[in-house]
Amino acid sequence: MHENQSSSHSDLPLTSLAPNSRVVAAGRPARTEDAGVNTPIDLNSTYIAPGQVGYGRYGNQTWSALEEAISSLEGGETLVYASGMAAISAMLSILPKGAVIVASRNGYTGTMALLKKAQDSGMAEVRYVDIADTQEVLQEIKGAMLLWIESPTNPALEVADLPTIIAAAKSINVGVAVDNTFATPMVQQPLELGADVVIHSLTKYISGHSDVILGSISTRDSALYGRLSDVRKLAGAIPGPFECWIALRGIRTLGLRMERAQSNALELARRLESHPAIERVRYPGLPNDPHHATAASFMKGFGAVVSFEVKGGPEAADRVCQASRLVAFATSLGGVESLWERRHRWSAESPTIPTNLVRLSVGIEDVEDLWRDIDQALQMPSRE
Ligand SMILES: Cc1ncc(COP(=O)(O)O)c(C=O)c1O
Structure with a gap:
């Protein structure tokens, strides 16, 4: 759902609300008589035709509710995945062979392993930088396809100057992806700063109770959203409806x-x-x-x-x-x-x-x- 739309349960526009209210109001069922206040756990693998969803690998109302809640904070449209790593893999999988990626030298071990694998197999050329060294980042992004930012980094807690490096990358047509897991959208909203995608391990703060593994990608680019949505359908890294419901309950707080x-x-x-x-x-x-x-x-x-x-x-x-x-x-x-x-x-x-x-x-x-x-x-x- 786009952030300028209303929350699904009333005609109150989400943008009129502060983030603490948005995250409580978003992703609720329509306010009809005797409707539940919470989106149910949609346990269905298929749906009566003809219809919008069609099949359980293409969509699910509990995923959609969680996606709406994340979108209300990050902006853009969101896709949820079976894990943070599934989201990161989906993002890297849409890059063309040989793409030049500029990435932080320090970062989550899983992401670093995936980047190394992409480099070793010739799928990508990775230029590693100190993400907190703005001059080095500005130098290395020249001619790159994607600037991959994790900030603060895990576990060194280095901080990238997001406003400066995102603006610089966009001015020379370099795509920008930000893993916002450590900061959360309560602390920084990279899409507002011009990033193309924001990625989360929802397993962490967004779910908040160490009881689920989930991930997400948010973007304002509808073509990119469409490509990622197709990849999720075909690669099948879909989240479970129960996990989404747990995450939705967690994100409220x-x-x-x-x-x-x-x-x-x-x-x-x-x-x-x-x-x-x-x-x-x-x-x-x-x-x-x-x-x-x-x-x-x-x-x-x-x-x-x-x-x-x-x-x-x-x-x-x-x-x-x-x-x-x-x-x-x-x-x-x-x-x-x-x-x-x-x-x-x-x-x-x-x-x-x-x-x-x-x-x-x-x-x-x-x-x-x-x-x-x-x-x-x-x-x-x-x-x-
Ligand atoms: C910054 C960051 N990104 C991504 C991930 C991967 O998330 P998941 O474990 O949900 O696959 C982690 C996991 O610790 C992380 O710390």
Whole structure:
């Protein structure tokens, strides 16, 4: 659904509402007598003909409701996928053979693996850049087909100057895709800045409860939307209606969750900064973080992931992660519950990421409870 259309449940235009209201109002059934206030879980593989949908791989009203809710925040039209990786694969699959892609040197390991595979097989030529180095990005995008941006990056938390690099890319006809998983549309809206597509792992903040795997692509380009829609039909990476319903329930509270998680993250980052067991804290909300000025210039928040390097190396970092009682030792991010892990426990993590780096996804618990738990876990290395 286009963002300038009305919410489906009333004639109130979504654009007249603030994001916190849009995300509650979008994707509801029409307000007819005794209609439910929530879109049902549409468990059908086929539909009576003739009709708009036709078959369960082509469309589903629960997907559409979730797509409408995401579109209400990002703008444009949205397609939901079976995972964030399915969305990223769909996007890369429509590029012509040999396409030049400019991408961040650091980023989610799955995306990095996919880019490497595209490069190794000759499907694409990938030029890796420091996405926070605007001059380097401006230099490398010349003659490229796509600028692939993840910002803030996972897990180094580097911040790209989106307004500058998107405008520069568009001025020379380079396509721009932004993975907005870490920031969420509550913090930055890349389509507003001119990006062609925005991608999400809905698994993270948008669903928000660590209970589904889903992804999405949003775009304002109707031709591109049509191509991606065809690819989804044929490749079949469709989401399950139940998962979409869960995500739709989660997205209603995205604004509230982000507010709380971000304020917790800033407070914890400040305290971690002066903790004797910590070597370095990365959080764009900290005034002396190298990415603070860029983030503060256009983002409406700093996200809720904090990365930090533990004194004593990887063994010390592992002991810290295993010593928490409230923060769960688990991968992923974006849920109401705080999670952490040492990223290099995964062999796929990039060698540019320090081996003692812990990524903390800050949840919505009471910040004092979180700090007590983190502080007691950080005592572990020195006790050994
Ligand atoms: C930034 C980012 N993009 C994409 C993905 C992939 O999403 P999914 O696990 O939903 O496939 C992840 C997963 O962690 C991620 O962190």
